[in-house]
Amino acid sequence: MKTEIIDRNAEYLGIPRLLLMENAGRCLAEKIVSIAETENEKISIFCGSGGNGGDGLVAARHLVNRGFKVEVFLMTHPQRIRSKETIKNWEIINNMTYSDNLNVNVVLDSSYLPSSVDGIIVDAMLGTGIKGKIREPIRSAIKLINDSNAVVVAVDVPSGLDPTTGKISDIAVKADYTITFHKIKKGLDTKTAGKIIVCDIGIPKEAEVFVGPGDLIRIKRNPESHKGENGKVLIIGGSPVYSGAPALSGLAALQAGCDLVTILCPKTAAPVIKSYSPDLIVKEIDSDYVDKIDMELVEKSDSIVIGPGLEENPKTRKAFKFLIREIDDTTPIVIDADALKLVEIEDIKDFENIVLTPHLGEFKRLFKISGKDLKSKIKYVTSASKKINGVILLKGKIDIIAQNGKIRLNKTGNPGMTVGGTGDVLSGIVASLISQKLRPFDAACLGAFINGKAGDLASEIYGYNFTATKMLKFIPKAMKLK
Ligand SMILES: NC(=O)C1=CN([C@@H]2O[C@H](COP(=O)(O)OP(=O)(O)OC[C@H]3O[C@@H](n4cnc5c(N)ncnc54)[C@H](O)[C@@H]3O)[C@@H](O)[C@H]2O)[C@H](O)CC1
Numbered sequence: 001m002k003t004e005i006i007d008r009n010a011e012y013l014g015i016p017r018l019l020l021m022e023n024a025g026r027c028l029a030e031k032i033v034s035i036a037e038t039e040n041e042k043i044s045i046f047c048g049s050g051g052n053g054g055d056g057l058v059a060a061r062h063l064v065n066r067g068f069k070v071e072v073f074l075m076t077h078p079q080r081i082r083s084k085e086t087i088k089n090w091e092i093i094n095n096m097t098y099s100d101n102l103n104v105n106v107v108l109d110s111s112y113l114p115s116s117v118d119g120i121i122v123d124a125m126l127g128t129g130i131k132g133k134i135r136e137p138i139r140s141a142i143k144l145i146n147d148s149n150a151v152v153v154a155v156d157v158p159s160g161l162d163p164t165t166g167k168i169s170d171i172a173v174k175a176d177y178t179i180t181f182h183k184i185k186k187g188l189d190t191k192t193a194g195k196i197i198v199c200d201i202g203i204p205k206e207a208e209v210f211v212g213p214g215d216l217i218r219i220k221r222n223p224e225s226h227k228g229e230n231g232k233v234l235i236i237g238g239s240p241v242y243s244g245a246p247a248l249s250g251l252a253a254l255q256a257g258c259d260l261v262t263i264l265c266p267k268t269a270a271p272v273i274k275s276y277s278p279d280l281i282v283k284e285i286d287s288d289y290v291d292k293i294d295m296e297l298v299e300k301s302d303s304i305v306i307g308p309g310l311e312e313n314p315k316t317r318k319a320f321k322f323l324i325r326e327i328d329d330t331t332p333i334v335i336d337a338d339a340l341k342l343v344e345i346e347d348i349k350d351f352e353n354i355v356l357t358p359h360l361g362e363f364k365r366l367f368k369i370s371g372k373d374l375k376s377k378i379k380y381v382t383s384a385s386k387k388i389n390g391v392i393l394l395k396g397k398i399d400i401i402a403q404n405g406k407i408r409l410n411k412t413g414n415p416g417m418t419v420g421g422t423g424d425v426l427s428g429i430v431a432s433l434i435s436q437k438l439r440p441f442d443a444a445c446l447g448a449f450i451n452g453k454a455g456d457l458a459s460e461i462y463g464y465n466f467t468a469t470k471m472l473k474f475i476p477k478a479m480k481l482k
């Protein structure tokens with residue numbers, strides 16, 4: 001999981017980022033002390049403008065305290081430092097005017113760099129925030145570092161290396177050691193990173209297990225995009241009695257950011273759904289129930305929800321089986337509500353982009369197992385998730401999201417959400433996020449978070465007395481928590 005997602009979720013759990021940076025920089029300093037041959041070896045720390053640079057500045061402070069001669073090279077104008085935690089540590093370093101063990105240089109362009117460097121070099125220029133071709137003066141610093149005979153210690157990631165793929169698109173620091181934080185980055189290999197040492201910086205497991213606002217970082221929107229490119233969602237549902245459910249799902253999908261929502265519903269529900277909102281495209285089936293599926297519409301959609309207000313009967317069952325038989329097993333489809341009564345695990349076990357959103361009773365019917373407390377539910381959902389390729393989102397006080405044995409939990413939501421329709425809202429949000437190019441597992445996790453958060457925001461105003469319709473308008477607010 002990306003560093004920025006974990007950091008933001010750790011902060012949401014109450015751990016300030018400055019504390020993470022202090023832990024990172026302190027551990028980095030300790031490792032450098034153990035690498036140094038003598039106590040008064042000269043240490044040159046090249047600091048970038050982001051969090052990586054901040055780690056370097058924290059380490060500089062601790063190494064001065066340990067009696068080392070430290071030379072800091074800030075590779076940007078101080079006003080262009082981007083991370084507020086790094087700004088804080090830059091201020092601290094600049095207040096250390098008493099010590100003559102510390103020398104601070106600002107490198108505005110490559111002419112400010114020294115002609116050579118020896119002793120120990122610390123590369124705290126670029127970490128997981130690297131983007132695109134290496135810009136000056138960092139590019140020249142990387143060459144200076146690689147041409148030196150110094151012992152090179154890279155911070156988190158050797159500058160220039162893509163932390164996820166390990167690719168070097170331009171040039172990269174060749175390190176003797178890489179001190180990386182929290183856990184090894186996927187792209188690290190000993191060829192460029194040298195000896196890899198992991199520093200624990202106090203991030204609890206919960207920051208990865210529990211879904212948090214950091215997960216919102218996964219939603220990207222191309223500023224050059226055109227209508228429809230940010231997701232086309234198809235909702236299949238509705239019946240003579242239930243016309244609200246598909247509308248709620250569709251309106252939730254729009255509030256969660258997709259471009260277009262089409263509702264495929266029987267003629268008994270179509271006029272009512274049309275009346276709810278001009279934002280919904282409504283295609284009616286010439287029948288009282290959903291008894292046929294327009295496959296052209298399915299193929300044109302980026303994600304599908306089937307189930308809201310469907311009402312189970314032999315004709316609908318036949319149509320559902322047709323849909324499951326006809327769609328290819330990569331089509332992203334959320335199966336919710338009454339469709340969960342129609343689905344057979346055997347028919348969908350190979351679908352990789354399917355999301356099942358059962359409550360406990362529906363889960364029990366599907367997987368013939370269930371548990372009372374959270375621990376046993378997690379155990380059963382984990383084992384159930386190994387029986388299918390798709391995603392299971394078991395709704396509850398704590399939602400459990402699982403795929404192929406991987407588990408995440410969501411704690412947002414409140415008892416006010418037992419009101420009818422909140423499940424329809426959830427299915428619409430999940431499908432909307434999938435249509436916006438999130439992987440189904442990530443969309444299910446984030447959908448659960450957003451849905452619960454929207455309910456919590458509604459509850460701040462209405463207590464436990466709010467409707468699913470009232471929740472809709474809080475979805476965008478819940479998504480701005482980045
Ligand atoms: N949870 C943790 O593991 C912690 C990690 N920490 C450190 O923070 C960095 C990530 O910080 P971030 O600010 O996101 O990015 P970077 O510092 O890696 O770099 C961004 C910085 O650099 C500039 N930049 C980006 N690309 C280029 C380029 N191609 N050429 C030149 N300059 C570039 C950009 O402008 C930004 O300002 C992580 O690696 C750890 O070291 C935290 O300190 C603690 C928690």
Ligand SMILES: [K+]
Nearest residue numbers: 123126157159
């Ligand atoms: K680095």
